[in-house]
Amino acid sequence: MTVIETLPTLAEAARSGAPFFGGGTIWMRAVNAGEAPPRLVRTADPALRDIQGAGDAVRIGAGVTMAQILARGDLSFLHAPARAIGGPQVRNQATVGGNLFAPHPYGDFAVALIALGARAVLAGQGGARPVEEVVRDRARPPLVAALEVPRPRDARAFGWLKVSRVKPKGVSVLSIAVLAPREGGRLRGVRVAFGAMGPHPMRAAGAERALEGGALDAAAIARAAAQAAEGLDPPTDAIASAWYRRAVAGVHLRRLLEGMA
Amino acid sequence: MRPVTFTLNGAPRAAFAAEGQNLLDFLRRGVGDLSPKYGCGQGSCGACTVIVDGETRLACLMPAEDAAGRRVETAAGLDPQGRHPLQEAFMEHFAAQCGYCTPGMLMAARALLDRNPRPSRDEVIEAISGNLCRCTGYEPIIAAILSAAEARA
């Protein structure tokens, strides 16, 4: 039996040391199966569900749901990844914070956050850490209060693609997000992130290197595609084998980049 | 055990929820509303779809205590005689075979039409994308929802 305890503040949830219950779409499966720990904590702290959109970056509370993001016209750059999370009922419950630590093949929204250069504000700590670092702490996830997400200066500089077998809703064979800002025809600050290509969402160093500093032309796209899976160790599951994921990662990256060129 | 006071299909209700109990189990065993179905207990099938404060939710993934103070709607509240326009359309279009997914489908469709009375075919597909049906192949369900929307307009 699991007790889901609601504490008044995020600070108290952090101090409790118990695993955190966000929207609960992952946790409730374990609770239903009798496999969850005896105590989970959450908080009714309204700050967790806050969205503050002033300026170049938007601050999204970790408890904000995918449906809340989809309801905000000013967050349209996040709509495609938010819509890729499960069906409508799941999106009414699934939170941004929970997506950072959802197990493989989940974490599609975190992929977009990583490519956008988002940072996670940790509860009870000053400053913020890059999402790609925070998502590695799987065993004991640090409690995330909010995400600071830089808005892409040019909407066309951000690309998103989820590959799934079942349409319109299915889990990822893989997902890809690319930030490719241009300065005078050259790509500067390229970020490429993959989901379902490893134990957690991560950046693709090979593809980034192939694109950085050049033009987004056919030759650069071919080089990035060839190096897409470099250093990545995708898992085998019921959806796809590791071999297949590695083989198609470059194909899908090429298609996404061609659409952004 | 915690007392949970809420409204079910417009009527005030109160019952005790066990620690960690989900809303589906609570509605079926604690309250006696058998219309939301238990399919997978993992949020994957949508058979337990209910509407909470106007939003579709998977009752199997929602802690029962979260219903406190909220409006819960289930297929049992559509029409006691099965004459709600969506129910009529489902019968007319043979949108049910075994019928197990039907209460969840009806609630997903109801939430869609409340928000968007004249949905496109793509919007209907999106709205029921969290609900599995292994009998119909979905076409009759899509047709039923589109025709219910037309009938209401």
Ligand SMILES: Cc1cc2nc3c(=O)[nH]c(=O)nc-3n(C[C@H](O)[C@H](O)[C@H](O)COP(=O)(O)OP(=O)(O)OC[C@H]3O[C@@H](n4cnc5c(N)ncnc54)[C@H](O)[C@@H]3O)c2cc1C
């Ligand atoms: C039918 C179905 C389909 C799904 N499809 C997809 C999909 O297509 N893509 C996808 O990415 N996911 C999918 N999911 C998984 C899941 O719904 C999402 O990943 C969701 O965003 C998880 O968030 P949550 O708040 O529900 O997580 P929870 O269950 O609350 O938590 C998940 C994990 O994150 C941790 N956590 C939660 N909040 C925080 C926080 N603020 N700080 C630190 N740790 C935290 C928890 O401790 C736990 O380890 C699906 C789930 C279901 C049931």
